[in-house]
Amino acid sequence: MRYASITSRLAELGSGKWTLHIRARQLKASGADIIELTIGEPDLPPDRALLDECQRAMNAGRYRYSNGRGEPGVVAALVEKYCRRRADVTAENILCFPGTQTALFAVMLGLAEAGDGVLVGDPLYATYEGVIRSTGAHPAFVPLKPKHGFHMQADDLEKAVTPDCRVLxxxxxxxxxxxxLTGAEVAAIGEVARRHDLWIVCDEVYEELVFDATFASPFDNPDLAERTIVVSSISKSHAAPGFRSGWAIGPAEFTRRLLPVSETMLFGQQPFIADMTAYALTHEIDTARQMREAYKRRARRIADGLAKVPGVSVLAPEAGMFALIDVAGTGLSGEAFAWALLEEEGVAVMPGSSFGEEARDFLRMSLTVPDAAIDEACRRIASLAERLSLLRERRA
Structure with missing residues (x-):
């Protein structure tokens, strides 16, 4: 039988990147003592008020058809949120989607097609390459270098641009x-985008989980407004990934053109989830603060717990739910170390190679487990690293 070419383009870009995570789940289900540090699933539940609002909306009959752009309440809440960043935002700038992933897929479908290049940092979130290739476009990788703290540099972006590139x-x-990214870095990146007439699609799902840095975005620069689209959701900010509630904010002409694409795919979000999202965006909810404090503390515990371990160093994160650990000094790649860690020590982490070539020597370790589990995972990582160090010494 014949299949559409998208099935070939995405054949190796789905769950294959999560093979270690899937194996860890299997071992755990069979009774093995596995500390799971693979995915970014918040360990806090959503605030009770959000669950109550969702239930209230369902009981009030908010389970009928929606509209393609988004329910009026959540659209109004998004206008209020983004007007605090840029005063010209109206309902015409907004499209609602079931989560950031769906928003990314639809946005990319509206901006790129076969033969186009999409610039993206390496390392990158594991689904980005699939989102790009689904359109027929190809990724143009911009190296994010450890020596720069994995911050994209405008000079590296400039070098990666080719005539077929349309989107960053x-x-x-x-x-x-x-x-x-700092404000200065965003401005320099934005200047490259203007010079080459690139769209900027900015995934800001971790905006509320910044530790001590200052968040900056091309969306906030009026000179970049005509080319910038933000995608985000309540998945991380409100510990609600399973509710699948996200959005895209961009120029009015862009949302007008993308609306039929969105309607063809989805034709609306569940109204009761939209009501919950509107509540989340318009009320003081403490979840993000609690997560920020916990994740920052756990990142520090990892750095302290592995500080004296041979061949291992920790890159302190500035935001989010993960810490990167450089294991190049152990003599193993990130992939090999991650599998050895699972098989010999019962700790599941993501190999950096799942996120790109520039992260091949790293592990990604989730911060979304209790402190005691973090400490025990560090002890087990140290145990493996110390055994590898002894092996190297014996061979020397």
């Missing part, structure tokens, strides 16, 4: 590295 897919705060 930016992510700040960044997954998997936790890097937060």
């Amino acid at each position: 897919l930016l992510n700040t705060p960044h997954n998997p590295t936790g890097a937060v």
Whole structure:
């Protein structure tokens, strides 16, 4: 039988990147003592008020058809949120989607097609390459270098631009590295985008989980307004990933053109979830503060717990739910170390290679487990690293 070419383009870009995570789940289900540090699923539940609002909306009959742009209440809440950043935002700048992933897919479908290049940092979130290739476009990787704290540099972006590039897919705060671009870096990147007439699609899902840095975005620069689209959701900010509630904010002409694409895919979000999202955006909810404090503390515990371990160093994140650990000094790649860690020590982390070539020597370790589990995971990582160090000494 014949299949559409998208199935070939995405054949290796789905769950294959999560093979270690899937294996860890299997081992855990069979009774193995596994500390799971693979995915960014908040360990706090959503605030009770959000669950109550969702239930209230369902009981009030808010389960009928929606509209393509988004329910009026959540659109109004998004206008209020983004007007605090740029005063010209109206309902015409907004489209609602079931989560950031769906928003990214639809936005990219509206901006790129076969033969186009989409610039994206390497390392990158694991689904980005699939989002790009689904359109027929190809990724043009911009190296995010450890010596710069994995912050995208305008000079590196400039070198990666080719005549077929149409879009820059930016992510700040960044997954998997936790890097937060500075205002100066954003301005320099924006200037490259203007010079080459690039769209900027900025994934800002970790905006509320910045530790001590200052969040900056191309969206906030009026000179970049005509070319910038922000995608985000309540998945991380409100510990509600399963509710699948996100959005895209961009120029009015862009949302007008993308609306039929969105309607063809989805034709609206569940009204009761939209009502919950509007409540989340318009009330003081403490979840993000609690997560910021917990994740920052746990990142510090990892750095302290592995500080004297041979061959291992920790990159302190500036935001988000993950810490990167450089294991190059152990003599193993990130991939090999991660599998050895699972098989010998019962700790599941993501190999950096799942996120790109520039992270091949790293592990991504989730911060979304209790402190005691973090400490025990560090003890087990140290145990493996010390055994590897002894092996190297014996061979020397």
